[in-house]
Amino acid sequence: MDYQHKRSIGRYAQSLKILDPHIGDLPLRRVHQGTLESFIRYRRKQGMRANTINRDLAVVRRILTLAARLWRDDSGLTWLETAPLLQLLDCDDARKPYPLSWDEQSRLFARLPEHLREMALFKVNTGTREQEVTCLRWNWEVSIPELKTSVFVVPGGGVKNGEDRLVVMNAEARAVINRQRGRNAEYVFTYSKGRPVDRINTKAWRRAREEAGLPQVRVHDLKHTFGRRLRAKGVSHETRQVLLGHKNGQITTHYSAAEVGELIEAVEKVSWSGSSAPTLTLIKNENSRKSPAIGRRENVKLV
Secondary structure, three states: OOHHHHHHHHHHHHHHHHHHHHHOOOOHHHOOOOOOHHHHHHHHHOOOOHHHHHHHHHHHHHHHHHHHHOOEOOOOOEOOOOOOOOOOOOOOOOOOOOOOOHHHHHHHHHOOOHHHHHHHHHHHHHOOOHHHHHOOEHHHEEEEHHHOEEEEEEOHHHOOOOOOEEEOOOHHHHHHHHHHOOOOOOEOOEEOOOEEOOOOOOHHHHHHHHHOOOOOOOOOHHHHHHHHHHHHOOOOHHHHHHHOOOOOOOOOOEEOHHHHHHHHHHHHOOOOOHHHOOOOOOOOOHHHHOOOOOOOOOOOEEO
């Protein structure tokens, strides 16, 4: 694959591993919509949704496109004359976001092993994506002496939209971070003798959600929960965009200490603090239940 998309290499490898039994023995010229039908049927039978299958098909389409346009043999000819058209599936079965209530969060988190509970707690209080949490490094932490706190700046290579991501923390998230200090010199979140964690969506996560009576909840719903709680507390759309790491055309790592302070004030509104926990009323269809030292980054400006 091309190096422009290095942050997706793990996803590509996962897709290719799943695809291999179905098309791994075929020459490139025989990989097309027809020969992929058995793979699509197999994934459907597994209960995979269209969006998940489409991500795998997109990897195949990317490879075929590169083989027809970029990759060349010793004679200077492309590997394929043309790339076949691959039609993605209609995503009419996509699951809707499921923001958690506070009671549901408590039930779910109580059943998670400690290392997953800490990551989930950080995620639901910062709106970070799964990859941003599992890959979080100590040298991405930036001290803000004026506020007696710190933030994390996730480099764009590890962010979905390719832009550096500012992560501000409320009291709950800061407590999680402080509990991780000293466990690993590089990664923030680890387990079992300081080994880094590569995902939250593990068997333990899936078992916990089943035991909590929440089989429909995905890891990404923690991000939706954070966003919904911000909205319920009256946080502006622009501020929510920044806190959720959405692409908005602004240079999101250039903030004054005062501006960071305003962002922290916003996330504190959704911090669990005993009896003063923020309230969030969710109207849900019951049927939906079925279906070390602080480092500094030189390219970050806090003025």
